[in-house]
Amino acid sequence: MKSKRFTNLNPEAGLSTFADLRKWRKERRGKVKDLSFQIELCPQRDPVYLQGNRNDTTITWIGHSTFLLQKEGLNIVTDPVWANRMGLDRRLALPGLAIEELPPVDVVLLSHGHYDHLHIRSLRQLPGSPKLLVPEGLGSMLRRKGFHNMEEFSWWESSELGGLLFHFVPAQHWTRRSLWDTNTSHWGGWVMERADRPGDDADSLYFAGDSGYFEGFGQIGTRFKIGSALMPIGAYEPEWFMSTQHVSPEEAVQAFLDVGAAYFVPMHYGAFRLADDTPKEALDRLKADWTRRGLEEERLQVLVHGQTLKSPAP
Numbered sequence: 001m002k003s004k005r006f007t008n009l010n011p012e013a014g015l016s017t018f019a020d021l022r023k024w025r026k027e028r029r030g031k032v033k034d035l036s037f038q039i040e041l042c043p044q045r046d047p048v049y050l051q052g053n054r055n056d057t058t059i060t061w062i063g064h065s066t067f068l069l070q071k072e073g074l075n076i077v078t079d080p081v082w083a084n085r086m087g088l089d090r091r092l093a094l095p096g097l098a099i100e101e102l103p104p105v106d107v108v109l110l111s112h113g114h115y116d117h118l119h120i121r122s123l124r125q126l127p128g129s130p131k132l133l134v135p136e137g138l139g140s141m142l143r144r145k146g147f148h149n150m151e152e153f154s155w156w157e158s159s160e161l162g163g164l165l166f167h168f169v170p171a172q173h174w175t176r177r178s179l180w181d182t183n184t185s186h187w188g189g190w191v192m193e194r195a196d197r198p199g200d201d202a203d204s205l206y207f208a209g210d211s212g213y214f215e216g217f218g219q220i221g222t223r224f225k226i227g228s229a230l231m232p233i234g235a236y237e238p239e240w241f242m243s244t245q246h247v248s249p250e251e252a253v254q255a256f257l258d259v260g261a262a263y264f265v266p267m268h269y270g271a272f273r274l275a276d277d278t279p280k281e282a283l284d285r286l287k288a289d290w291t292r293r294g295l296e297e298e299r300l301q302v303l304v305h306g307q308t309l310k311s312p313a314p
Contacts, residue, residue, distance in 0.1 A: 003184040004137060008172045009216055013244040015174055015182070024241045028276055037280040039063070039093045039270035042306035047101035050308065057203040057311035059228060061303040062096045064271035065117055067230060068103075069205060071192060072163045076107045078190070078207050078230075079117040080126060086116055086272040092279070093270055096306030104128030107161060111209025112175045112187035113138050116272055120145055133159065133166055137185030141177070155188055156223075160195050167191040169220050171211035173245050187211075191224050203227050203311045206259060210268065212244045213251040217258035227311065228301070229261035233286050234269025237277035246275070249285035253293065265301045265309065 008014070050060060053070050060068040065079040082099055084091050105128040111117055112135055123132075124146075132150040134142065139152045151159055153168035160166075173187040189211070193204040204227045206220070211232065220226075236248040246268075247255060256264045266286055270279040283302065290300050301309055 003181070005183045006137065006186045007183070008174075009170060009214060010172065013172050013212060013214065016241055016244075020241055024238060027238060031276055033276065033278050034280070035092075035273070035278060037278065039279060040304040041094055042096060042304045042308075045097065045306040046308065047097060050097075050101075051103040053103075057205075058308050059205070059230070059265060059301075059303070059311075060096065060308040061265070061267065061305060063091075063093065063305050065111065065207075065210065065232070065268050066095070067207070067267070068097065069192070069207075071203065071205065072194060074106045074162045074164060075103045075128070076109060076192070077102070077105050077126060077130070078109045079111055079209070080108060080122040081116060081119040081271075082122040082125070083119045086274070089273055091271055092273060093305060095271075096304075099125045099127070102127055105130040107166070108132045109166070109190045109207060110134045110138065111171070111189060111207070112173060113141070113177050113185050114175055114210070115177065116274060117210065123147070131161065133168070133190070135168065135186035135188055141181075141185070153188075154186065163195050165191075165193050165195045165198060167193075167224070169206075169223075170214075170216040171209045172214035172216065173210050173212065189220075191220070191226070193224065199225055201225065201227065202262070206230065206261060208232060208255070210245070211247060211255075212242075213247045213255060217255040221259040224259075226259050226261035228263040228265055228309075229256050229259055230265045230267050231256055232268030233266045234277060234279065234282045235275040236282070237275050242275055249282055250289045252286065253289050253295075263299050263301050265303060270305075 054073040058070040069076040189209040193201040
């Protein structure tokens with residue numbers, strides 16, 4: 001049976017050509033980058049608090065797109081990747097928490113199947129017996145790997161677990177784990193809100209996953225009230241090659257404004273070198289655009305690895 005292939009809201013925002021890839025690789029050899037800057041490991045990490053917390057809404061950055069989120073007594077992990085390498089390249093900075101320091105995980109949210117967002121060994125090692133919420137098409141591969149406590153979602157579909165509504169929302173991206181499975185599973189982000197306060201939860205969380213800039217951010221903003229938005233800012237250079245799949249820092253700020261979130265938590269930088277930009281460049285551009293737009297300083301919540309942000313919502 002022929003596999004279903006997924007597309008973006010804008011069908012023209014597709015994969016780059018092999019010629020584009022060769023052009024980028026040739027261009028990359030001529031660049032000299034300062035890779036000395038590293039994301040710090042938070043000296044105030046408190047796994048004991050996280051293991052006992054059942055009341056506070058918290059956001060703890062593990063690294064890249066991996067977070068421990070706590071809301072309504074649930075422990076939620078996004079895109080679990082504790083790998084020491086991505087391909088041939090070593091991890092740039094240590095994960096904020098070791099897997100062994102996590103509380104029992106109730107829910108895993110997967111944005112898509114790329115290796116920097118889905119590491120099978122990390123998934124196996126998570127404590128607890130989590131339920132996996134995954135994009136449509138990814139379930140068959142995970143079942144072959146031995147995972148069965150799972151639910152698949154198409155864009156805009158939702159499910160209630162433990163007093164939370166989990167909504168799978170669009171992103172502009174693509175996916176592949178082998179030469180034969182390009183776009184046979186979907187990609188997207190997740191919105192989490194209290195089931196008893198849909199559309200009126202000041203602590204709601206939006207995990208954007210991996211995305212280029214697209215009109216879907218505005219659609220998400222019209223459907224949901226977003227408290228904190230976890231937005232990617234890295235792997236954007238060169239922009240002529242990456243722009244359909246990864247937002248630049250400036251586009252990330254615009255996406256944040258599109259979704260109407262109260263707070264911005266940057267991610268998808270600092271752990272792996274996936275493109276030509278550096279963690280410092282991504283942060284510098286983010287902060288410069290934030291200042292240029294005159295946005296309130298306290299609405300930008302830049303975390304270091306292992307740092308826990310308790311919900312700033314009133």
